Amino acid sequence: MSAASTRFALIPAAYIYLLSARGVLLQLRQGTGYMDGRWAAGAAGHVEPGETAEAAAIRELREELGVEVEPGALLPVAVMQRTDGTADPIEQRVDWFFTCRSWRGDPAILEPEKCAGLEWFGLDRLPERMPPHERIALDAVRRGASATLLSFGFDDAQPWTPGSQIPTISPNRFDTMGGGLS
Numbered sequence: 189m190s191a192a193s194t195r196f197a198l199i200p201a202a203y204i205y206l207l208s209a210r211g212v213l214l215q216l217r218q219g220t221g222y223m224d225g226r227w228a229a230g231a232a233g234h235v236e237p238g239e240t241a242e243a244a245a246i247r248e249l250r251e252e253l254g255v256e257v258e259p260g261a262l263l264p265v266a267v268m269q270r271t272d273g274t275a276d277p278i279e280q281r282v283d284w285f286f287t288c289r290s291w292r293g294d295p296a297i298l299e300p301e302k303c304a305g306l307e308w309f310g311l312d313r314l315p316e317r318m319p320p321h322e323r324i325a326l327d328a329v330r331r332g333a334s335a336t337l338l339s340f341g342f343d344d345a346q347p348w349t350p351g352s353q354i355p356t357i358s359p360n361r362f363d364t365m366g367g368g369l370s
Contacts, residue, residue, distance in 0.1 A: 200235035202245040212306035218304040241284035255293040285325040
């Protein structure tokens with residue numbers, strides 16, 4: 189068996205929890221074939237090829253809830269590698285969890301075929317029916333967890349290549365002095 193055939197690919201997703209004085213905004217899933225009938229992140233979805241988890245989070249908020257968010261408004265809380273315990277390639281996943289306290293627009297259901305409702309819940313009064321991995325992530329939110337988010341090589345305008353200026357790491361971004369990745 190070749191080395192390439194023994195490697196597995198992770199399916200990446202971004203989850204965004206809008207937070208306010210009312211609590212955390214959750215959606216009631218329906219019609220997706222995955223965790224339907226359970227309360228889950230207000231917005232979430234797969235990271236597309238060539239997209240960072242942060243960019244996916246911003247896109248999902250716009251597509252699913254109709255709200256606009258600046259990248260600096262997202263707080264990375266945790267990254268979770270998870271599986272259902274099988275060797276099924278589709279169940280090898282990596283999830284980025286973000287919170288957001290500042291956005292433009294009123295959250296609304298823009299994908300009614302996938303979302304039966306939106307509701308605010310206190311972090312200490314979460315609904316019983318939730319995806320178990322999201323309950324773990326929301327427990328981290330409740331405890332005030334945060335994480336540093338790093339990405340590399342996603343800027344289409346000026347990709348970093350060997351021999352070019354070396355990027356420096358700053359919290360939540362890759363920057364270069366003199367205009368490279370940002």
